[in-house]
Amino acid sequence: MKTKRPNQEHAPRGKAREQKKLFARDVMSTNVTSAEPSESVRDVAKKLSQLDVGALPVCEGGRLVGMITDRDIVVRVLAEDQSVAAAVGDAMTSDVVSVYEDDDIQTLVKFMQDHEVRRVPVVNRNQELVGIVSLADLANSDASASLKAKGLQGVS
Numbered sequence: 001m002k003t004k005r006p007n008q009e010h011a012p013r014g015k016a017r018e019q020k021k022l023f024a025r026d027v028m029s030t031n032v033t034s035a036e037p038s039e040s041v042r043d044v045a046k047k048l049s050q051l052d053v054g055a056l057p058v059c060e061g062g063r064l065v066g067m068i069t070d071r072d073i074v075v076r077v078l079a080e081d082q083s084v085a086a087a088v089g090d091a092m093t094s095d096v097v098s099v100y101e102d103d104d105i106q107t108l109v110k111f112m113q114d115h116e117v118r119r120v121p122v123v124n125r126n127q128e129l130v131g132i133v134s135l136a137d138l139a140n141s142d143a144s145a146s147l148k149a150k151g152l153q154g155v156s
Contacts, residue, residue, distance in 0.1 A: 020142065022105040027141040028122045028131030034059040035068055037089030041077050044068055044088050057121045058092045062128045064121050066092035098123045101130050105141070108133060 034057045035044045047056060048070055058066040068088050076091045077084060098121040099108050112120055112135075122131040 022142060023101065024099050024103045024105070024108050024122045024133060025101040025131065027105060027108075027137050028101070028133045029137055030131045032057060032121075032129065032132045034129060035088050035092075036060060037065060037087060037092070039088045040084065041068075041073055041082075041086050041088060041091055042084040045070075045073055045084065055119060057096075057129050057132065058088055059129050064096060064098055064123050064127055064129045065089075066094045067096045067121070068092040096121065098127075099133070100125065105138075109138070112138075 033047060033051055035047065037058055037060055044056060048054065054071075055067055055069040057064055058068055066089070068091060072091050072093060076082070077086060082091075097111070097115050097117065099111055101122050101124055103111075108120070112118075112133075119132055119134040121129055122133055124130050
């Protein structure tokens with residue numbers, strides 16, 4: 001005969017198990033370094049190297065206005081024989097995609113897949129940068145294993 005201890009609760013099984021709803025703000029990195037459009041490409045390249053990252057959000061007055069990547073520097077500056085003293089604003093990708101901090105994690109993963117991005121800036125409703133989510137952030141999150149795997153699919 002099995003006995004049940006008083007006040008012992010069992011975790012629900014299968015679909016009855018409830019997963020805590022996660023949002024972009026729950027998985028994003030918040031200590032994000034950004035660049036300004038007026039900074040030189042050389043200075044931003046140094047930041048990328050020091051931080052050991054491949055991209056930085058570009059902000060003006062706290063608002064997200066673009067992204068600058070190591071690839072942008074190679075393709076838009078070096079390959080075009082432009083000066084590394086050029087402004088980041090001339091080399092950045094200005095049609096940057098972002099998510100809102102209150103977007104749920106399913107929306108975030110679908111967004112990363114649809115846009116084939118490994119990292120996505122996170123903004124508040126005033127378009128101010130509040131964080132960034134990378135595939136590594138997603139992998140280290142409390143999201144389900146299936147959602148994490150889905151996040152890796154289709155991202156180049």
